[in-house]
Amino acid sequence: MGQRYKCHKISEGRVRGQALVSKDAIMFYLMDPETGVVIEPQHDLEGKSVSNRILIFPSGKGSSVVQADGLYQLNMRGNLPAAMVVQYPETVLVSSAIIMEVPMIDKVDTEFYNRVRDGDWIELDADQGFIEILE
Amino acid sequence: MILTQEQQDMLDGKYGEGVAYAMKIQVAIGESFDAERMVPITRAHVALSNQEADLWFAEKLLAAGAKCRIPPTVNPGFNLSFFTAQNMVDKEAASLMQRTHNAYKALGAVLTYNCTPYVATNIPMYKEVVAFSESSATPYVNSVWGARSNREGANSALCAAITGFVPEYGLLLDENRLGDIHVAVEAVMDSDFKYHLLGYMGKKIGEGIPVFTGLPQKIGPEALTNLGAQLNTSGAYGMYHIVGFTPEAPTFEAAFGGREPRRKVVITDEDLTQILDQISLKGHRKIDFAMFGCPHFTLKQVQYIADKIQGKTLKVEMWILASSLVKQLADRMEITGILEAAGAQLVSDTCPDQPCWGHLKGKIGITESPKLAYYPKRRGLDFVIRDLDTAIEAALKGEVQ
Known part of the structure; x- marks a missing residue:
């Protein structure tokens, strides 16, 4: 069994998937809906796909409209992130996740952030309030 | 979160399915921010966007019988009558805008189609609790007017307009301001x-x-x-x-x-x-068009451009986006005529990030707004960003230094 950390539920759900860590704030609009690849120049995740990943990032950014539409377009093509782990949630991001039914959590121990690497397998249960890095 | 009897009845569907759905989303938001209660709002602004997700959500609420308790002002899509008359939109785009218009009208929104309600049509008072979405609007009402709104999404602001309540957290509380x-x-x-x-x-x-x-x-x-x-x-x-x-x-x-x-x-x-x-295309090049008004230009800004280009002829197309109120004033004050004589178009009710700009795809524009340059990237529009004087000069010459 891997290392398990407590967290706080934002949007309900339970999933297993591979981690993708972004140092930069996330804006779902500048992603290619067909692939989930980030097309924003100079972004930490430029060229990488968020599709079906457990997306770990500091915060959302961008106009109040584009997060919801970005997620909606990804959803229409099956390229939503499997779940989101955020440090600084704000209403725009939270309401978009709830409406699009993407599990989302926050308030994870800093130790998790020190250990997690791209590609790690992760189990996340928003309802039970834990996230686990699987060995 | 503790709800009043009325709020609980809303959640339980006694006010209809649409209200219950809106309330369910708001309660989830409130719980994620550890809000203790819901409080009434007296104003709202919804960042209508005429994007597929926007229409999907508005029609979903409407089909469930929702109606706005606090009629919100709304953001622009594009000016359907103008762009249809100019033959600048295809059937699909026109139908999207028509459906968005119909849905928000039926929901009981105030159809302002303007992203700067905080300077003219929807100005809150000091400490008034409101639900404003639209990126330029939330900081303006909080910071400049001292009203209280969280940074609502278009969807959460619409939910608030429907229920008449918002969860109390974040910028609604003194200590978080x-x-x-x-x-x-x-x-x-x-x-x-x-x-x-x-x-x-x-x-x-x-x-x-x-x-x-x-x-x-x-x-x-x-x-x-x-x-x-x-x-x-x-x-x-x-x-x-x-x-x-x-x-x-x-x-x-x-x-x-x-x-x-x-x-x-x-x-x-x-x-x-x-x-x-970092954010602008490099200068020293020819440009194909100029676009201003993200956020919508004020009458003062429209007048400023008119003064600069009066009696001259622009080398490239110039689009100036503003509220219908500013457009009407410009018409009445005969500013529109000056702009049109020089080759500029003042258009109301329209956003740069809309499907009405297809003819500009792959072309290079100039603007003074980084936001205007940023979002339409996905529609294939690219921009040089310069101060307004330089941008106007570029539109007159067809090239930017």
């Missing part, structure tokens, strides 16, 4: 354009509520509009303070509530020059 970051501006802030660039420093400013010092004592609505719009293009900010200027920051100490700033960031002229280099 204090400054976090001291942003000492050393750059010379001598134009509205500089506020676009200052707002675009989100990456350097970082997370929290910025408190600006070093700004001039007189700052106009255009500059403040630009600042808020770009803060929320480069980051996510519900509010800021300007010491000695915004109502909740009479002094440095008051802005921070007596606490020490979490950190200090200095913004120099060099920072502004660097950010412009």
